[in-house]
Amino acid sequence: MVTLEPMRWWHIDAIVPVEAQLFAPEPWSARAFWSELAQLQTRHYLVALDGTAVVGWAGLCDYPDEAFVQTMAVAPAHQRTGLGARLLAALLEEAARRGQRTVSLEVRADNEPAQRLYARHGFTRLGVRKGYYRGVDGWVMTRRA
Numbered sequence: 001m002v003t004l005e006p007m008r009w010w011h012i013d014a015i016v017p018v019e020a021q022l023f024a025p026e027p028w029s030a031r032a033f034w035s036e037l038a039q040l041q042t043r044h045y046l047v048a049l050d051g052t053a054v055v056g057w058a059g060l061c062d063y064p065d066e067a068f069v070q071t072m073a074v075a076p077a078h079q080r081t082g083l084g085a086r087l088l089a090a091l092l093e094e095a096a097r098r099g100q101r102t103v104s105l106e107v108r109a110d111n112e113p114a115q116r117l118y119a120r121h122g123f124t125r126l127g128v129r130k131g132y133y134r135g136v137d138g139w140v141m142t143r144r145a
């Protein structure tokens with residue numbers, strides 16, 4: 001059974017190699033995760049645990065007038081099992097709990113699986129950042145509750 005729990009510093013070592021695999025050529029470093037977790041007031045990070053193994057994670061930033069999905073990932077062996085949808089739903093719940101009606105995110109223009117996940121949760125494309133990801137466009141997607 002896969003459970004969702006708050007991300008803690010001791011999960012980072014397990015996350016980094018999977019992050020490198022999923023987000024090459026621009027993965028977050030361990031330092032980036034440490035920095036996110038240090039911002040206690042504005043960040044909400046979750047891990048998906050299968051026993052003690054980290055098989056997914058996601059993070060939200062609570063800006064003054066909107067929330068932003070900072071990152072979202074499911075380990076390859078657990079993809080397409082509904083875990084991405086669970087993580088995203090948990091972030092949207094947290095955004096609502098914090099009184100945020102608008103949630104935004106950025107996704108690569110060529111990342112169709114992620115775009116479909118977001119579209120199924122009510123996100124629509126608001127704009128394009130040309131060449132944002134080393135020459136690949138970034139889509140800004142937004143959801144208003």
Ligand SMILES: CC(C)(COP(=O)(O)OP(=O)(O)OC[C@H]1O[C@@H](n2cnc3c(N)ncnc32)[C@H](O)[C@@H]1OP(=O)(O)O)[C@@H](O)C(=O)NCCC(=O)NCCS
Nearest residue numbers: 022072073074079080081082083084085107113114116117
């Ligand atoms: C995007 C990602 C988080 C989705 O996680 P997941 O656990 O596989 O997603 P789910 O099983 O919850 O799927 C939910 C929906 O997402 C879409 N989806 C997920 N994987 C897909 C795929 N390979 N192709 C097309 N649609 C896909 C579908 O709409 C799916 O619903 P369905 O299965 O009923 O058709 C996962 O593919 C991932 O980690 N990718 C690499 C990292 C990444 O791109 N992160 C997002 C950065 S913005």
